C-alpha cells in the first residue's frame with residue numbers, strides 16, 4: 001500500500017490532469033481546423049451576371065447568366081438565371097423604322113434591371129449579337145442595317161450595365177459558340193470526355209458544327225479552340241437562307257417558278273400544307289427576301305393563293321429542289337458545294353429542330369428514321385380544320401408549317417448532312433440542359449469574358465467537403481490516440497504489475 005502511494009505521488013501524469021490536457025489539445029486542434037476551414041470559405045456566396053441579347057431573324061431574346069464570383073474560371077459554373085422574349089419580330093424587321101428596334105428592347109431590359117442586384121449593374125456586361133436576319137438586311141441594304149444597330153446601341157447604352165457592343169456575328173461564330181454552349185453545359189470540357197456536335201435551325205440560317213478528326217479541305221469551315229488544356233478541331237458551316245422561314249420562301253419560289261409568266265394571282269397547290277388549308281398571301285410578303293431576290297425584283301404580283309394538299313412524298317420532292325447536290329469540288333460535300341467531312345459522334349439539335357420535332361412527338365421516344373418519316377407522312381395528311389380543333393392553343397402560323405418544317409428537317413438531316421438510319425439515333429433534340437437554354441449566346445459570352453481558360457487550372461487535392469471531413473476525422477483520430485496513449489502510459493505493465501496493485 002505504501003509502495004502504491006509512493007508510485008502515485010511519483011507519477012507526473014496524474015489521471016485527471018492527463019484527461020484535461022488531452023481534451024484541451026484535442027479541442028484546440030478541432031478549433032484550429034474549423035477556423036482554417038471557415039477562413040477559406042467566403043461567408044456569403046457572391047454572384048456575377050452577364051446579359052446577352054440574341055437578335056435573331058424571327059425574334060430577339062434577352063438572356064441573363066449568373067455565376068459565383070469567386071469561381072469565374074471553373075467551367076460549368078455559369079447558368080441561365082432568366083430569359084425574356086422581346087415582343088414583336090426580329091430587329092431586322094425594323095429596317096424602315098430603325099428607332100423602333102431600340103424601343104422594342106425596353107421591356108426586357110427593364111426586366112433585366114430588376115432581376116440583377118443593383119450593386120452589380122455597373123459591372124454586368126451586355127452584348128448583342130445579331131444573326132441571319134441582319135446578315136440578310138446588310139446584304140439587301142447596308143445603310144438600313146447600320147441604322148438598326150445604331151438605334152439598338154443607343155437604347156442599350158441608356159441602361160446602367162457595362163455595354164460591350166452590338167454587332168452582326170458571323171455564321172462561323174454562331175455555329176462554334178452553339179457548340180461551346182452545348183459542351184459547356186454538358187460539362188464535356190472539364191471531364192475531357194468526347195464532345196457532342198451542334199445542330200441549330202433558326203428562321204433564316206442553319207448551322208452544323210462538330211469535332212472532326214479529318215483534315216478539313218476548306219479553311220472557311222475550320223475553327224480551332226484550346227479549352228481546359230485540350231485542343232478541339234472543329235468543322236462548322238452556316239447555311240444562310242436555310243433557316244426554316246427562308247427555306248419555305250425558297251421552296252414556294254421553286255414551286256411557282258413554272259407559273260411565273262401568269263399575270264393574275266398565282267394559285268399554288270402545295271403538298272407541304274394540310275388538305276383544306278387555303279390562305280391568300282400577298283406576293284410581296286412571301287418573297288420579300290434576298291434569298292428569293294430574283295422573284296422579288298422581276299415579279300410584282302398581287303397575291304399567292306396558297307392551297308394545301310397534304311402529301312408528304314410530294315412535299316419531300318419539292319423540298320429536295322432547294323438542295324443543290326449536283327456539284328461538289330471537294331472530296332465530299334453536304335449540299336450547295338459546301339465541304340463536309342464524315343459525321344462524328346452524337347449531336348444536340350436545338351432551336352427549331354426542337355420546336356418542330358417536339359410538337360410532332362418525334363423527340364421523346366427513340367424512333368428510327370423510318371418510323372419518324374411514317375409518322376410525319378400521316379401527320380401531313382391531317383385536314384387543316386381537324387388540326388386547328390385539336391390544337392386551339394398553338395399559333396396558326398406555327399401549326400400550318402409543322403408538316404413543311406418536319407419534312408424539311410428530315411430532308412436536311414438525311415439528304416443534306418447525310419445522317420442515315422444507323423446514326424439517326426445519335427441526334428438528341430434538346431431545348432435546355434439543366435436550366436439553361438441551348439443556343440450560341442452562352443458560348444459567346446464565355447468566350448468574350450475568357451471564362452473557359454485555355455489551360456485547366458490546378459485543382460485542389462480534395463473537394464471542399466472532402467477536405468473538411470478529412471480534417472475533422474484526423475483531429476478526432478489524434479484525440480482518440482492521445483487518450484489511448486495516456487491510458488497505456490498510466491497503466492503500469494510488466495512482472496511487477498500485481499505487486500503494485
Ligand SMILES: Nc1nc2c(ncn2[C@@H]2O[C@H](COP(=O)(O)OP(=O)(O)OP(=O)(O)O)[C@@H](O)[C@H]2O)c(=O)[nH]1
Nearest residue numbers: 056057058059131132202203204205243351352355
Ligand atoms: N413552333 C414553334 N416555333 C417557334 C417557336 N419559337 C420560335 N419559333 C420559330 O422557329 C424558327 C427558329 O426560331 P429561332 O431559333 O428563334 O430563330 P432566330 O434565332 O430568330 O433565327 P436565326 O437568326 O436564323 O437564328 C423561327 O421560324 C421561329 O418563328 C416556338 O416556340 N414554337
Ligand SMILES: [Ca+2]
Nearest residue numbers: 056131202351
Ligand atoms: Ca438563332
